[in-house]
Amino acid sequence: MRGGLPLFRFKGIRVLVHWTFLLLPAYIAFMGWSEGTAMTEILVEIGLVMIVFVCVVLHEFGHALTAQRYGVGTRDITLLPIGGVASLERMPEDPKQEFMITVAGPLVNLVIAVLAFGLIAITGISLLLTDLFNDITSWNAVLSFLVMSNLGLFLFNLIPAFPMDGGRILRSLLSMRLPRERATRIAAGVGRFLALGFVAYGLLEGAPFLALIGLFIFMAAGAEAKQVAQQSRMRSILVQDVMKMDPLCLDQAMDLQSAWNQLTFGEHQVLMVLDQGRYVGLVGREELRSAMVIGSPGTLVALARKVAPVHSTDPALPVLQRMMAEGVPAVPVLVAGSATAVLTRDRLMDAFNSQLADKR
Template structure:
């Protein structure tokens, strides 16, 4: 559900409008016309939707800009008819950071409601004393709507169930005392109990929307628990289990042409450059290809060697993969007690762990 119509970019974060979003004003216009509403009424209904979504965008930037403070980039913000989604590069597992990133969204709505309320109060006073501001009735309507809409957004997002912000806030609060998978399980159970309550109350009172929201929350709660459990399972994989010793080794004095021939012969992408048995770095097929195109076939591969950082074999494979993605590394050297053991390639890590997903925050 990523991508869509690019709207604008702020602080390096692209905001997209998912095409399904357009169904919303279309639906309002259609029902308006079929009910015989006048165009100004329909326009004001659509205007209200646009105001709500402008507030949703600000809410998402609350998450994204707080995440940026903790060094977490946001890939994009996408507006769907059901709300906004900020795709964070990752969600910090430090409960305190997850807490602030999550809380920042609803706080934006509270802030907007507060400001609108203050302006209303000031305008009310102004109207009492003089008619300085002229006809303010149309503005009070918009401001009242801003207060109501943002308080609703604030309360809705604080429902303590995944995928609502409230679920994450609850989990991060529990996570300050409990291990993350356990905190997630407890938050999931609380969310599910609430969801069942919504469905029950919705059916009992005839509020279909509430029942639908309940079903949606119930299903989404389980998926967050699964993601965290899978991640805990994957966390147990160590780098040492993925060390490769089958890379071709060549001395830095070997020629580009020889290295290219050796790699293409066995259809590999990377070779290890070793100097007197010690690993110095890697050379990839792409670098060799460009060197050949520059007519440097007889040059040595030494200067083309990319030095790669070293990690301990007992490190978590997932942590190393996350670091490699962040630092755009394709390989690392694995070492045990300071001695080199072999090379670990990013694609092997990705194959073993699956792609490390972005974290979506509504």
């Protein structure tokens, strides 16, 4: 569901309209036409739906601009016929930040409703309970429509059907007390249960959009729960689960050809350079090969790269991020204080990839 027609940009955030959004006015026009509704009334209905979507955009900006305050960017806001989606680069794992970002959207709708209600109260005319279609062109009718629709958006979004706003609020509140994975599992379970309710109600009562929203929520809740579970499994991998014990250790005075022979004989990816048994640095297979190709003379000490060691009990994910940032293919591992193992980027990637593929 990515991409769409760009509408405008505000504070660096693009607002897009997905092509399926056009199905909405088309659907309203078709329903009106098939029931013999007057053209003006159909246009009014479409206009009212567009007003709702302006409020939806403001709601999404509530999320996006709050996220900006926590340094989280938003790629774009996309309008779909079932609502708006702000594509945040990430959701902060700090439950307080997730709570603030999430609650900001529905609060925008509450503020619009209160402001519109205030305007009605000031002008002294209450059309709040009158039939909208009897007097749609009046200013007060539009205001009362704003009150009703925004109260509706506010309450609907607070339904704890994860990953709807209410579900995210529930998850953030739970994860103040519980591990994030468990909190997500609970919120996703509640979300899927409610989503099935939406689908059933939508099908039985002839509300196809509600059924569609239910289906969407059901799938999205499962996907996000799975993603969080994967993240927490990846985080549970320690350096000692992936490291290679007994790496090839060679003295710094060894010439490159002999080192290459030993490296290829043992099918190692990396070798550890030692000076009288003490760790000096690492040499990767590629670096050694390049040095051989250009025919550099000399010994291993010239190639040894002093990569700072990690501990065997460290979590592996930050180590991978560090290796990527420093551009090193391996790090030495301290086991009980001395460098006696190596962790290569390839082994780490394999370990993480197998966690991703694992559909437990």
